[in-house]
Amino acid sequence: MAEKKEYKVIGTRPIRHDGVDKVTGRALYGADFQMTGLLHGRVLRSPHAHARIVSIDTSRAEAYPGVKGVVTAQDLPEAEDRVADLGEGAVNLKYLCDNILASDKVLYTGHAVAAVAATSPHIAEEACKLIDVEYEVLPPVMEVRQAMEADAPLLHENLKTTSMGETAEEPSNVASHIQHKLGDPDKGFAEADIVVERDFVTGTVHQGYIEPHNATAHFNQDGQLTIWCSTQGAFTVREQVAEILQYPISKIKVVPMEIGGGFGGKISVYIKPVAAMLAKKTGKPVKVLMSRSDVFEGTGPTPASYIRVKMGATKEGKITAAEAYLAFEAGAYPGSPVGPGAMCIFAPYSIENLVIDGYDVVVNKPKTAPYRAPGAPNAAFGSETVLDEIAEELGIDPLEIRLLNGAKEGDRRADGPVHPRIGFIETVETAKAHPHYTAPNGKKHHGRGVASGYWFNIGLESSVTINVNADGTINLVEGSTDIGGTRSSIAMQAAEVLGIPAESVNPSVVDTNSVGYTAVTGGSRTTYATGYAAYEAAQDVKRKMITRAAKLWEVDEDNVQFADGEFSCINGKEEQISFRDLCGRLGQTGGPVVGSGTVNPGGAGGAYATHIVDVVVDEETGKVDILRYTAVQDAGKAIHPSYVEGQIQGGAVQGIGWALNEEYIYNDEGTMTNASFLDYRMPTCLDLPMIDAVIVEVPNPGHPYGVRGVGEVPIVPPMAAIANAIYDAIGIRMTELPMSPDRLLKAMGKI
C-alpha cells in the first residue's frame, strides 16, 4: 500500500463543502439552536479553590419569578467508585460526576455547584446568586511541586499513588507514577563527553476556542433524551451522559451542531448532563451556555508542569543517554497528559539509554483536558532546549545534531513501540535547505532558533455510509465533527476511489442514531481514520457497482473493470459505462446502492515537525517579537494541502501564544485573575508574521493514500524553538513559560 502515485482529487484544493454556510452566517453552531418553549440554564460556580460544602439552600432561587427548576449534585444518581472507558480513556465515575456538580467538596474556583433553568438567561443568572451555599474553606494547593510534598493539604482523602502496578498505603496528591526505561542510563552518561541538565516550569494554558461550551437538552414524554451541542465527539457525549445519569445509551440521541473550535477541550462533558438534568426536572427543553469566564475557570486547560531533563553526548554529538522527570498538574481530578508527554519527549531521537519518570498530580485547578498533542509541548520545551544547549556547547549546527541522532524506521520509542516508516529526518533536511535557515541573522538582539517535535497520532473507530444518487453524485454520511475542513478531506478520499470530482460528494455529519460508532475528532485521527472508512465505503460502492455493470452486460463480475470513473468489459464484449451513467441505471439493475465502511486502524503513523523562528528581543521592555517563522511537517500525504497548511499555521501560532503570553494567573486564594480574552492574551494577527508552512510527504504505510494526522504536532516545537532563538539573541536560556516581558526582564537582571 501507499506507493507514490498520481491522484486526480487528492492533493487538489477544492472549496470546502460547508464553506458557503460558514461565510454567510448560515451554519448553525450549538448556541444557535432554537426550539419552541426553550428555557435557559446557568451554572453557579464555586468562589473558592478548595472548600467543603456544608450546605446548599436553593429555596430562594426556586421561588424567584421565572425560575422553573434548580439542580445540585443531589439530583445526580449515586456515582459508583468505578472506572469506565468513555472513548477518551478510562475515567473514574465518582470523579467524573463530581466534576459535573460538586457533591462534598469544591476543588477549584469555578467548580460547578448548582444550576438553574429559567425563562430567560438573565433570570437564570440572577437566580444563581440567590442560591445559598455554605462553605468550609480549606487551604488550596496550587502548584505541582507543592502538591507533591508530604505535608501538603490533600484534595482527595482516598487517593493513593499507583506506581508500576503497586498502590501506596498512605493517601497523596500524586495519583500515579509511570516509568519508561531503555538500556543502561548510568552507563550512557558515563560514556558522555558532555552532560547538560536543566529544569523547566510551564504555566497552565487554555485551548482558547472562540466558541464557549453549549448544550440544549430535551426529554420526551417517552423518555427519549436528545442533546444538541458543539462537541468533538457525539458518541463520547452519549457515553459520558449515559454513565453520569445512569441512563441507557439507546435512549440518548446526540446531535452534533457545528463546532467553534475544540483542540481537545470539547471532548469532556461539563454542561451537557446539567442541561439534561434541568430538562428532566422542568419537562421543557433547556439550553445552557457558558460565559467566557466559565470556560476559563470551569473547563479543562492543559497542565502546568515541572520538568527536569538531562542529556549526555559524545563530542561528536551522538546522544549517549537521556533522563527526564515530568511532574504534571492533573487539576482537581487525576488524568493529566503526563503519559503522552513521556511517550513523546525523546521520540524524535534514537537513544539507546534513557529513563523517563512521569507523575500525575492533583492540584486545586480545573481538571485538565486534552489540548493539541497533550503533554508533548511541555515535554519538548525541556528536551529540545537541552539538545540545543548541547549542540551549542559542542559547536555543532542544531539541525545537524538532529540529523545525527534522528529516529528512523525500526528504532524503538521509549515506551516500547518500534517506529514504522517515519519522516523525521526529512523534516530536518527540508528545514536545513530552506532559505529561511540560510538567510543572514546577525543583527543585535535578533536571534534564530530551531526545534523539533513528535506526536504519535491515533486511529480508533470510524464509520461511513455512502448513498449513491441517480445523477452520479454520492451522499457521504459520517460521524466526525468537522472542526477544520474534514468534510472535504474525507469526501475527497471517497471521490478518488470512485473517479468523481470532490464536488460530486455531499458529506453530512449526522447524529448518533444515524451513523455507526465514530470516535472523537481528536488525536489527529479524522482525515486518517474517518478518511479510511470513507475509502472502504467507496470500495464497497465500487464492488456493488461492478456487480450492476456485470448484470447490465450479462457477463461475469470478473469481466468488469473500473478505472478513471469508467466501467468496462474486459472479456469479449465491447462495453463501457461511466460511473455517472451507471448511477442512473441502478433501478433496473437491482435497486439503490449503499456502501459502508467501518475501521479501527492500527497504523496511524507518527507525525514529526521541525520549526525555525527568528525573534527580536526588546531590551527595554522584555518583549519578544516573532520576525519570521517556518514550520516543516511530514503530512504523509496531504489530502487538501490548504487545510494541512492551516493546521500547521494554527498549531504554530497557538504554540507562539503558549511560548510568549498565555498563562493562568492566580491570586493567593487560588482564584484565576485573568479569566477574560483581554487578560488571557492570545495572539492577534498584529502579533504575527506570515507562517511559512512547508509540507513534507513521507507516506504512512498504515493508510491507503499514505495519510498521517497533521493537527497536533505543529504545537510541539514552538516553545523550545522560540526559547532557543531568545538565547541566540541575548545569550540567556529561558526555562520558564510563558517567556513574557516580565520574565525576560528578570532574566536580564533588569527588574
Add this chain to the structure above:
Amino acid sequence: MARKSHVQTTINGETVEFLCESRQSLLEVLRDELYLTGAKEGCNNGNCGACSVILDGRLVNSCLVLGVETEGRSVETIEGLAEPDKLHPIQDAFLENAALQCGICTPGFIMSAKALLDSNPNPTEHEIRYWLAGNLCRCTGYDKIVKAVMDAAQETSA
C-alpha cells in the same frame, strides 16, 4: 421581569421592529429575538470580535451595544452581505483562500474586513493586521485570513 421597549431600526436594508429589555445587548437581540445567529458570542465583553456588525457605517462589537440604542439606526450583519445569487467578494476570497477552519470567527472577520475595505480599499498587509487585531481566530494562525482580505481588496478595488 423587566419591561420591554419597542425599537424600530434598519437591519440589512429592511425596517425591523422588535421588543427588548433595556439590558439586552444588540447581539442578544440579533440572535435571540430576530434569529440572526450569524453574529457569534465568543466573550461578551468586546475582546474577540466574533459578534462584529456595522452600525451606521462603523464597525462595532454588537455585545457592547444595547438593543435599545439601535432605534432609528442602520445595522449591517453577515446575513445581509451576499446577494441572492452571488457571494460578496470578501466571502469568495475566504473560500478561495481556505481562510476558515471551524468558522465561528468567520462572520466577524468578514464584517470587520468589509468595514476596512469600505474605508480603505487598498490596505497594506500591516494595515490589515492592525485593523483585524480586534478579531480573534484560534484555528488558522491568521495567515490565510490576511491573504483573503488582500485578495478581496484587489478584487473590489480593481
